[in-house]
Amino acid sequence: MFGSVVALLATLSLVAACSNETDGGAVFDSKAPGKQQERDETPAAKITFAPADGAKDVPVLDPIKITVDGGELTDVKLVTPAGKEVAGKLAADKLSWTSGEVLGYGKTYKYEATAENESGKESTQEGSFTTLAPAATPRATINPGDEATVGVGMPVSIKFPEGPVTDKAAVEKALKLETSVPVEGSWGWLGDQQVDWRPKEYWPANTKVTVNAKLYGLSFGDGAYGKSDLSTSFTVGRSQVVKINTPQHKMDVYRDGSLAASYPASNGKDADPNLNTPNGTVIVMSKEPVGDFSNPRYGYTNVKKKWAVRISNHGEFIHENEENRANIGKVNSSHGCVNLFEADAKKYYDTALVGDPVEITGSKAKFPTTSDVFDWLIPWSQWQSMSAL
Structure with a gap:
């Protein structure tokens, strides 16, 4: 009887030694009796992409942002269809990454992010999105x-x-x-x-x-x-403004507010508004050492004049016209241009800058708002109303 009890206790002891039951979250390592291991129940870090995986028509200006909850980002990649990495910056706290360059139109980008949770376990997530494809991309x-x-x-x-x-x-x-x-x-x-x-x-x-x-x-x-x-x-x-009052048959040049030069001139014919040098403020648009003033409508071709300064696309220039020498300073006889003696035209040409104002008064006609540059023909109050804001 006593021997049976001893045998029974030995059997129970053997069963207990082989058991894997836990006590308070601890487990016995069968390879190292008596050692306990902690079970890692920390959740994996949660990675979020913006835009989300599979997104379409993503604006190319919106930054791509990747964030993590319950851990830190350890590696982020955003690549073009050609495999080139897009520049970006990881925040100091390693909780977010933001792209640092604009994207291309109509392209599919792939992203991949790796994060480490609080216990050091890594997890990786990947995805892709496609940017918008415009109907047109007009240049400016x-x-x-x-x-x-x-x-x-x-x-x-x-x-x-x-x-x-x-x-x-x-x-x-x-x-x-x-x-x-x-x-x-x-x-x-x-x-x-x-x-x-x-x-x-x-x-x-x-x-x-x-x-x-x-x-x-x-x-x-x-x-x-x-x-x-x-x-x-x-x-x-420097400030240079040309002022022409057509009945006076001269052209005055003001530099920095003071009269710098006054040249005899012949302007557009007074009697015909279609041939007037029109009223209004325009600007120097371009300069040519020799300009072509052929105009079959008025019966002359292959007409070349020196020191041509364009002041509108309506057809008006300031230039030399030695063929009209008899009228310069006396009679308005041109077809709309301002005629000067050659020496005076050269002096003015050498001082003119594109964008210099030319103020014309005294004519019957006004400059039409069809030239390339007619900004100064519009009163300031009206100009302000032309803003879209």
């Missing part, structure tokens, strides 16, 4: 160009030659103009394909101007998005 141009020196009447002009802009307010908000000295001015839309900025009064001499147009990724309306950003930095030169 900006004038004046970089490093240009222009006259005090020069407007800033942004044109959209490949199509109309329907969301003018959105585009105008994307335009930023900075000046080295305070200048009052405003953007004004000259139709659906051009927006200009002009000062209320002429630019102060020697003003430095920088313009940035953040157009890439911007909706122009009707499915069109900007093709690229634009920028320019230019300088306004």
Whole structure:
């Protein structure tokens, strides 16, 4: 009997030694009797992508953001369809990553992120999204160009030659103009394909101007998005303003507010408004050492004149005309141009800058608002109303 009890106790002891039951979350390691291991019940870090995996028509300007909850990001990759990594920045706390460059239109990007939870266990998540594919990406141009020196009447002009802009307010908000000295001015839309900025009064001499147009990724309306950003930095030169009162048969040049030169002139014929040198303020648009003034409508061809300064696309120039010498300073006999003696025309030509104002008064006709540059023909109050904002 006593032997049976001993055998029974030995059997129970053996069963207990082989058991895997836990006590208070501890387990016995069969390889190391008496050692306990903690069960890792910490949840994996949760990674979130914005935009979400599979997203379509993602705006190219919106930054891509990857965040984590319950851990830290240890590695993030966002790659183009060609496999190039997109630049981005991991936050100091390692809880988020944000892309640092704009994306391309109509492309599928892949992202992959790895995070480590509080107990050091890593988990990885991946996905992809596709950016929007515009119906059109019209280009735009900006004038004046970089490093240009222009006259005090020069407007800033942004044109959209490949199509109309329907969301003018959105585009105008994307335009930023900075000046080295305070200048009052405003953007004004000259139709659906051009927006200009002009000062209320002429630019102060020697003003430095920088313009940035953040157009890439911007909706122009009707499915069109900007093709690229634009920028320019230019300088306004000395102040030079030409003043012509047509009945006086002379052209006065004011530099920095003082009369610098006065040249005898013959302007457009007074009796015929179609041939007048029209009233209004225009600007020097271009200069040519020799201009072609052929006009079959009026019966003359192969007419070349020196020191041609264009002041409108309506057909008006300031140039020499020695063939009209007898009338210069005495009679208005041209077909709309301002005729000068050759020596005077050369002197003026050498001083003229694109953007110099030319103020004309005394005629029967007015400049039409069909020339390339007619900003100064519009009163300031009306100009302000032409802004979309």
